[in-house]
Amino acid sequence: MKKYDVIIIGGGASGLACAVALTENPHLKILIIEAGERAGKKLSATGNGQGNICNKDMSVCHYRSGRIGLAEKIIFRVSAERTQERLFGKMIYFTDGAGRVYPHSMQASSLTDILLRRLKNAGVDILLSTRVKNISVSDGFVVDCGENSFLAEYVVLATGGKAQKQFLTDGSAYKLAQNFGHKLTPLRPAIVQLKTDTKFIKGLKGIRVNSMAKAYVGGILKKETRADIIFTDYGVSGNAAFYLSSELTSGGIIAIDFLPQYGEDEICETLKTRLGSGTSYPDILCGIVHNQIARAIIARAGENSVEAIVSLLKNFTLEVTGTLGFDYAQVTQGGIDMNDIADNLESKLCKNLYFAGEILDVDGDCGGYNLHWAFSSGTAVADDIILKTKNK
Ligand SMILES: Cc1cc2nc3c(=O)[nH]c(=O)nc-3n(C[C@H](O)[C@H](O)[C@H](O)COP(=O)(O)OP(=O)(O)OC[C@H]3O[C@@H](n4cnc5c(N)ncnc54)[C@H](O)[C@@H]3O)c2cc1C
Structure with a gap:
């Protein structure tokens, strides 16, 4: 030997x-x-x-x-x-x-x-x-x-x-x-795509947005990042999802802020001005977020309320139901x-x-x-x- x-x-x-x-x-x-x-x-x-x-x-x-x-x-x-x-x-x-x-x-x-x-x-x-x-x-x-x-x-x-x-x-x-x-x-698989409840993101597949994304577990903020989110048919991918995944391997909430550089009051005022000048509800987000995201937000708001729309623009939450698993993960936790x-x-x-x-x-x-x-x-x-x- x-x-x-x-x-x-x-x-x-x-x-x-x-x-x-x-x-x-x-x-x-x-x-x-x-x-x-x-x-x-x-x-x-x-x-x-x-x-x-x-x-x-x-x-x-x-x-x-x-x-x-x-x-x-x-x-x-x-x-x-x-x-x-x-x-x-x-x-x-x-x-x-x-x-x-x-x-x-x-x-x-x-x-x-x-x-x-x-x-x-x-x-x-x-x-x-x-x-x-x-x-x-x-x-x-x-x-x-x-x-x-x-x-x-x-x-x-x-x-x-x-x-x-x-x-x-x-x-x-x-x-x-x-x-x-x-x-x-x-x-557990980490740095991995997240599966989420897809009810509110149907039709968004392939859309990439630079957002502020936060991971909550048991209502506690664990991690946040300003990076790309990519919507998929199973949930979310992109650097923000990868970054937050280490905290969400056993579930939690991912919250997306589509307009991180703007405060709620400023967005509210803009939307109300748009409404006042004759823009109708489905169109008030046109040019502000991707049209498909605008449609998803307005549908989820469920009522014609500027406040509800602004709240979703700043805090679009998705329940994390799992990950794509070890075959897709970049690293092993544990x-x-x-x-x-x-x-x-x-x-x-x-x-x-x-x-x-x-x-x-x-x-x-x-x-x-x-x-x-x-x-x-x-x-x-x-x-x-x-x-x-x-x-x-
Ligand atoms: C697609 C992808 C992209 C990544 N990108 C980044 C990045 O940009 N930056 C970053 O920091 N990290 C990144 N990572 C994570 C990083 O690559 C790993 O954490 C790192 O390579 C781990 O190094 P390691 O030597 O411990 O294991 P590995 O690099 O996985 O090497 C282990 C080696 O052991 C060998 N082996 C296993 N069992 C046996 C055995 N019984 N006998 C002999 N050989 C065996 C395997 O064949 C393998 O080559 C990425 C991971 C993936 C999958």
Whole structure:
């Protein structure tokens, strides 16, 4: 059986980041085992193929975890800029109006290319199209891939979550950790399209509006964002829906303000002036919102009342009945319970077993937060292993 110092299971964003950082100790023999025929396939698809790697606003309120204190330590251990420089070298980035940071190439695949080139130059072995079936301990780790088995002193589980199984992240790899006694917190799809009551949005399919959208759960405002909402035949999509979805995975209310820059009084006055100058009810919203939205609002108001119409323009609520599920989600909420994970991301239940990325119970908002978690956790694991192996 071939022996390595470190075996990283999963060649996604966190696994590749971990491997690149580990190459700083040139004496380490490193193997990445990846189930897919290519490493970094999901990374190359991120941000609509543009690779939104982090955000100008990196505050911790953009993350959720059963142990947010540990997630925070890892996320802010090193600045996002330094982590990126460590992984991608000197680069030029583009930041959009919403603070989302991309490689200037606007090509997520260029990030994968840089990481893979660095690993190739450093002589890191990458075994593709190979799924790890089991890990056991006997004088080190035995990593069982069916036909082949490998030995390692350190193992990093970087197998991702359960979102979008076409990237071979179907949740089956959690059992590799569960076999060591690790627990799984409840899993939910996040950054995902929302199913809603469709009674009031029939006929709006395909219409995109830039709005202020808010998520309420149990009547409490959980989150708000100014972004695009796209109406669909099942509910809502678009960046606003993605952003709010993390709070609405178990239901709630999404409230849309179609005219966020105007107060109710100002809109009321405008509509009353229109009525006074002879504009009839169905037409008083013409030119103010999309005609189909105008029709939906007037139908929902149910009476010829300017106040009722203004109220719907500012607070068009839809009951969230579910999401499109893991097959459409960009990230998994929940994962391996952080209470059994030490501050260096090593298992408290098995020495020298580490975790990085989405497999853990940490998820971030839409906007570059999940890739940053993958990169920061992957490099944090590498730093700990480098420390332990510095005499090698
Ligand atoms: C379409 C899409 C767009 C996204 N866009 C963004 C974005 O713009 N910005 C952002 O911050 N986040 C984005 N995300 C989320 C982000 O991509 C993930 O959170 C991140 O890739 C997680 O990294 P990871 O290394 O933990 O897991 P992954 O990148 O999912 O990698 C896990 C790897 O493990 C492999 N694997 C699984 N089981 C085994 C096994 N048993 N043996 C061997 N290998 C195995 C898988 O094949 C996979 O390659 C997006 C996600 C999707 C799906």
